[in-house]
Amino acid sequence: TTTYIPTQAPDGVAFPETTAEVQDIVRACAAHRVPVIAFGVGSSLEGHTNAPGGGISVDTSRMNRILAVNPQDLDCTVEPGVTREDLNRHLRDTGLFFPIDPGANASLGGMAATRASGTNAVRYGTMRENVLSLTAVMADGETVTTGKRAKKSSAGYDLTRLLVGSEGTLGIITSLTLKLQGIPQAISGGVCPFPSVEAACNAVIATIQMGIPVARIELVNALQMRAMKNYSKLDYPESPCLFVEFHGSDAGVAEQAETFGMIAEENGGGPFLWTSVAEERTKLWKARHDAYWSSLTLRPGAKGLSTDVCVPISRFAECVMETEADIAEMGLIAPIVGHAGDG
Ligand SMILES: Cc1cc2nc3c(=O)[nH]c(=O)nc-3n(C[C@H](O)[C@H](O)[C@H](O)COP(=O)(O)OP(=O)(O)OC[C@H]3O[C@@H](n4cnc5c(N)ncnc54)[C@H](O)[C@@H]3O)c2cc1C
Structure with missing residues (x-):
């Protein structure tokens, strides 16, 4: 990974492909009190993906499907292992793009987890403003889906904002709905x-x-x-x-x-x-x-x-x-x- 902090390896790495598999991993780890560390592409700079207490690294790279693109509504739903460059390559023909650009070709799950910003944030905001809703597997293995595709809602707690920036400590994000922008003329x-x-x-x-x-x-x-x-x-x-x-x-x-x-x-x-x-x-x-x-x-x-x-x-x-x-x-x-x- 990209951190200056010395490597602290986990005891094992799991490569789930579905939300159900993430639930199985989290439940098994919870039962044995084994730490779980979500992993995107490991580009974070402060040792976020280190495993000081050992445990299982949950590598999301195989959860890399783009589940839906709604060009007319300017949004899309992706799995967490999709990287921002993958998404923008996929969107190219639609005339849309996802503007958040933290420099690294990070995973969108990792970017949500670190509430990434970057060079374009002065114009388009950070992940805080650009994640509409997400699904995450919580510590007990249950899933939570926060919000809907609706651009505004005042119903209920704003759990999306709680999970964005939670750095893998509250749950493992298994899908995200993101706001898109038109490619400027x-x-x-x-x-x-x-x-x-x-x-x-x-x-x-x-x-x-x-x-x-x-x-x-x-x-x-x-x-x-x-x-x-x-x-x-x-x-x-x-x-x-x-x-x-x-x-x-x-x-x-x-x-x-x-x-x-x-x-x-x-x-x-x-x-x-x-x-x-x-x-x-x-x-x-x-x-x-x-x-x-x-x-x-x-x-x-x-x-x-x-x-x-x-x-x-x-x-x-x-x-x-x-x-x-x-x-x-x-x-x-x-x-x-x-x-x-x-x-
Ligand atoms: C050269 C460089 C420049 C950068 N510049 C900026 C910048 O300008 N602005 C900025 O904001 N950031 C910047 N960053 C940091 C960047 O935003 C993060 O590295 C990136 O967002 C992390 O994504 P990742 O896929 O690499 O996640 P990882 O590094 O793999 O993981 C990061 C954290 O998120 C957690 N996590 C990962 N996936 C999930 C998931 N699915 N569910 C829950 N938790 C998860 C991990 O457990 C870990 O705590 C820069 C990084 C580099 C290398």
Whole structure:
């Protein structure tokens, strides 16, 4: 798995294919007081899938069927082992997509369990906003189905929100109904360099406060940019940069890009070079998604230890600048990269 925490292996691994099989496993484990650890693709970074007390790892990779797609209602129902890339490949011909993108090609069950967000969350929200209902096997082996496909309901407790983010501690998710979005008519995006991290952060704050509906706005500091240039062969200056993307109509994305360019200029940044060409955008976002792997090349042989922070957008510049000062004082190799629009 992707964690820096040493491996703590389970005693066994089960590969269920149905909800009934998950129920059998959970009941057998409960009867013998054996820990049960759900497993998606193991991309979580904080040792979530480790088994410190032994037990059975329940690998959901064989529960990978897409059970229903309702294009007219903009939703779908999937098994937990379907990955977000699998789902988007399946949806391509429908003109729809599932926007949550935490970087890794994670399973949708794992993403629900960790309440994943990612680069698109500034526009589309996190798993919290995008899971309509789910079915889970609880500790006693009974199943619970929370909610329906209905987009709104005020009846009963909001058990969906309780299970989303429960990290496998309340139950094993065996199916999920997800909200889908229409693929935007136009997508534009690009990279904008800034003279300092402070200037880049202030441009983010102004962009969000002005209500520009950015789909992605990502901060990359100078050291991270150096790593990404080496690893992903990007041709940009080794200075703090914002990676930005806009979704909408042709005219809409052009206008948003121009307004953002003006904000960047007012903050001493630019030029903002943007494009609607899909291949160029794909290269940029691939580099952004590979940021973690690229940062490992800054010190060959070392392991990565990642951590997250989130602050109200008005305090964003201050938070990043103070962190850079701490890093300098401590002499760490610590690149900074982040979903700036969410703070
Ligand atoms: C390079 C990189 C970048 C990332 N960036 C972001 C980011 O920007 N934002 C963000 O939010 N996250 C980010 N992540 C974390 C990512 O969201 C999680 O790794 C992912 O959602 C976990 O999915 P998984 O399938 O790998 O689950 P696993 O790692 O296999 O499991 C994660 C947890 O969920 C539980 N679980 C798994 N499946 C189920 C199930 N069916 N039912 C109940 N519990 C289950 C497990 O027991 C475990 O506790 C990043 C990860 C990587 C590697």
